[in-house]
Amino acid sequence: MKWESGLQNTSVLVICTLAEKGEARLCVREMKEGVVVVMPYTPSCNPGDMCMFPDLLDGAKFREEYTDDGSGEMYASYYCEDGGRMEGPDMASCGGDNKDEVVFEGICRSDGEWCDYEYRIENGYVYRADNGAVWFKCNDHSGVSYVMEGDERAQCMDGQAIYPTCIFCRERLQIL
Helix, strand or coil: CCCCCHCCCEEEEEEEECCCCEEEEEEEEEEEEEEEEECCCCCCCCHHHHHCCCCCEECEEEEEEEEEECCCCEEEEECCCCCCCCEEEEEEEEEECCCCCCCCCCCECHHHCCCCCCECCCCEEEEEEEEEEEEEEEEECCCCCEEEEECCCCCCCCEEECCCCCEEEEEECCCC
């Protein structure tokens, strides 16, 4: 059977009956070298389409997986065991170029490791705060710029808070 002119370069899913078993199933009908070919359709998963949430992630234990109905994005919640406290978000998500990497910013801390952060740094400001974690940015206004030295997220080491530093960079040129 030849393809009709309007159906060139088209693959179509159809119901077919396989001769060897007589079962109805989903098949693909497509053109190969000008001839209609019907073959069984075998769905496949691209490993890059999903990420797998581990049972343990940076000291946190897996609680539950979620899928956003609107976007189809996958999330998982985690919690700390043995009296630990979660610093930062308790949700992990799928990220990376192929959405196949687990992105998690939470840290489980014991009581002796917990820090209560200040919400100010000199020449900077808080741009995000989530469950005890704080992220900063440097001021960039009034013709003066600052650059950040250190991680934008405040860190906690042995119960001591470590903050980024905003260092004077330069005066910006004003274009009149």
